[in-house]
Amino acid sequence: MNKLILFSLLFFGFYAQANDLPELISTYQADKSALERKYPNGLSDIYFERMTKFYVEWEKDLEKVDFKALSKVHKIDYVLLKNQIKRNAYFHSLEKVEYEKVKDVAAFATDIYAFNEIRKTGKNVNAGELASKFNDANKKLLELIKDLKSKPKYTSWQAAELASDIIFQLKKATDESHKFYFEYNPEYMWWMKTSQVTLTKNLEKYADALKGHFENTLVKDDGSGIIGKPIGRTAIQKELEFEFISYTPEQLIAEANKQFAWCEKEMIMASTELGYGNDWKKALEFVKQTYVPPGQWQEDVNKLAWEAIDFVEKRDLVTVPPLAKETWRTVMLSADAQRVSPFFLGGEVIQVAYPTADMEYDDKMMSMRGNNPHFSRATVHHELIPGHHLQMFMNQRNKPYRRLFYTPFWIEGWSLYWEFNLWDKNFPKTPEDKIGMLFWRMHRCARIIFSLNYHLGKMTPLQCIDLLVDKVGHERANAEAEVRRSFTGRYGPLYQIAYMIGGLQFYSLHKELIDGGKMSEKQFHDTILQNNAIPVELVKAILKDEEIERDKKSTWRFLD
Template sequence: MIKCFTVTIIAIFLSLQAFATDIPTLIWQFQADKSALSRKYTLKESEEFYDRFEKLYADYHTSLSEVDFASLSHSAQVDFILLKNHLDKELYQLKLDRGDFEKVKSFGEFLEPLRIFIVDRRRGNHPESEKIAEVFQAQRKELAQQRKGLESNEQKLERWQLAEKASGMVAELGKNLEEAFKFYDGYDPEFSWWVTQPYENLKKDLEVYAEFLKDYYSTEAVKDDGSGIIGRPIGREAIIESLGHEFIPYTPEELVEIAEKEFAWSEKQMLYASRELGFGDDWKAALEHVKGTYFPVGEWPAEINRMAEEAVEFLEERDVITIPEMAKETWRMRMMSPAEQRFAPFFLGGEVIQIAYPTDEMSHEEKMMSLRGNNPHFSRAVVHHELIPGHHLQQFMNQRHKTHRRLFYTPFWTEGWALYWEFNLWDKDFPRNAEDRIGMMFWRMHRSARIIFSLNYHMEKMTPQESIDFLVERVGHERANAEAEVRRSFEGRYGPLYQIAYMTGGLQFYHLKKELVDNGQMGEKEFHDRIMQENSIPVALVRAILKEEPLSRDEEVKWRFYE
């Protein structure tokens, strides 16, 4: 009996020890734990939420601290660094959010009885219905008093973002209160009898209070510069912190300087193509000529399909990357609605390429801007960006190789890889003529411009309207398309560094190819295939994998790729 017990203890110890060095399993467990906690703690603007998630990240940091890093394989060491970096990034953002929460929590502290009711509901506690009705009635009075006090207070919130956070906190409480009410309503007749009317009245009062808080900020805090585009500048310090989590050792000013150099190079290529077309040094006139080559209405989707197949044939003839037959077979296409095109005036891609194209309900001006902005020479430069070897191939491979790393998704890998192929295909003489070269350079200038306007915006040196004007005047965008591009950058579901990731990530891959392929250390096909098999991770760590560089548990990659 003792012998069996001892064997069992040893087996448990060995299994735990094995788990500690199985970093992919630890990554999967972290994702499961975070997902479970997110479903449980639905009051995200609360002390309870912030405390619990701080503990989650601390617990996983402790797990990593107990791992013998030196005993891990090189691939597992990369996974270790990725998880540690991810925990640091999540904790940094959590602390920023909590800092703002601390500034606005007083606007909802008097509603604590409602939070108690919501928390009690989680375990299905039997409600004291009459008391709850009294609480709801009392909360309505406190809401009225709170708002009256705020209206007479001249000291408002210093930033409109804080006002929206305060409003969101109250709206979220209302949503959770509705879920808790519906849990009992109809299932507990006494509860419905007592609580229904007080709840309906309280619900309306909470909605009014949340709307009131949206505008409770200082008149000196400018929310709209006249463009109608509302963004959230994060500031220089947060940019540098975020770049650090991407293992990019550059300041925002250095990245803007790089973008200006790349823009100037592209502009020179525009001049060469402009002269070839007979427009001399007026490359914007040459650009207007190219915009006027749009396809007849109704024929565009078939041309997209032809372009997609052309890019695959071009790559396979040169045997520079493995393209699975299933990847070639399974991509699809759809047309974007006019509403979607307000945020995305060009293609979006992945397994489904989404085509921006005018519809019959658009105004004539909108139709022409869409046609001109999606002409065949512009589009030939980006269909492969969206499909193969770009986003569709990426997603296809990410679902099949080192899938635990999908947690570490980064646009510097995703958008950087797709843009890298625009660079690589340019070098391989993919453009057939001067019009194609103008199309490719338009996009290359556009990606440089993204770095310039988005970083300057987040450092509060440019406004959304100035960003729009910059795209129109410096890059040659149609104004409606420029507005959509800026709206997508600052109001879309993208992180603050997303738009700089195209050019920055593309340059990382491009210079990594120079370092490894052009110098003869690795074949080009092997280089591309290996990248596709490592999943979406910071490009500096892709480099560490391909070069098999020694790593440390506190790795701070300082790869100055643009040098």
């Protein structure tokens, strides 16, 4: 029997008997990462074939685990791993379908792909033969570039961009292979020096030509300069299923509008306290003018952080380890970073947005107004304690193997939930504080509305910007940065809805378990942090000691 197969059988048999899923999860993550390093060109036949095989094998092997023999903790781990594999496999298959539609652009490069694979073994190549193959490829490339104008255009800019990316990734892999041999093999250097340079130039020309080879049936840039990739309703629904959320995009948008109406009602009450009556936007403008001068702000942020820490500790709401309080620190965001992140970013390091000397006057004013003390009082605790810093500190020390299952509904939902919880505990001291907290709550409602509608094809980036300015009261530059971050940053399509929706999930559990007298606040919060970043429906199963089925599906109607 093949040694690898024998090891695999022994391996899975051992874990089924040992009731120990953490190592299995770690092995999945390590195996996947190893293959992705071995096959770094994610737009190639060999990559798609190997990763497809990988997912199929893991799904089959996982079914061999004796689920009934697992403890409740490891049943959760099993469901998490199974969901992760299915999720990875599903979106891998979607990517493969799109790749197959346009991969013919690299049909000329069979020999080049083979060269890139041989290079990984360190085997010497016949440089004369390779130069001949590169020469043939260069001639073919020139023909392809010349003939492209007469070829049918792609029906979308996304398809054209994918075709271009295939060639770009081929160029990148070939450059790496060339460097491997070039300085160490005199024969290779003699034959390939000019051939490789020419190939690189032609691949670049071909990639550029492909990028613009599409019919203008879909607007690529609506004037905002923000170019994202809407994924469509089917993909959104699948993303929600993998997050164990049993609602449709339309139902979540409806909930966001409902939450926004509540915020607006509370805004009017706070506005009335300040003497602006129903015109809460005037009250909002008044609060924006409370900004502090440059040079003072970082000290004020420090005070806001300790105010929140004292608040949760005095009420014994959650365990805050002394080292967690000691190790957070502050940095300032650059002007370029604020083009994408106009407000705080957080974790162990809180990254503070405030004007720099390089900014134009209007940008400086917008940054100060958008980061005034009352707006920021609602977000410093979101970024530090009890929010992201405390989360990350605990994640590194409690079931760290579960970090594979990272979900923004837990990460952002937890921090947003604390905004709900602190509001209920009268954390805002003044009408200005209330307006600051409500501004951000409105913002999270708007994120659901604009991001889902964008991915459903119902809103453009420019319309998303206008929504944030007109409905929430954002500074325009800040709104542009927020939309740019949402659609061109390193965020998944559901990331922006995860704040409010995840927060509502935790808030629903709070009402049931804490308000219902079944748990103390500290027990509730500590249990959540001790189980790492997993879908909130599985947090519910842990908190309520529910039985877990092998093929668990989402059934929780937390909005009802």
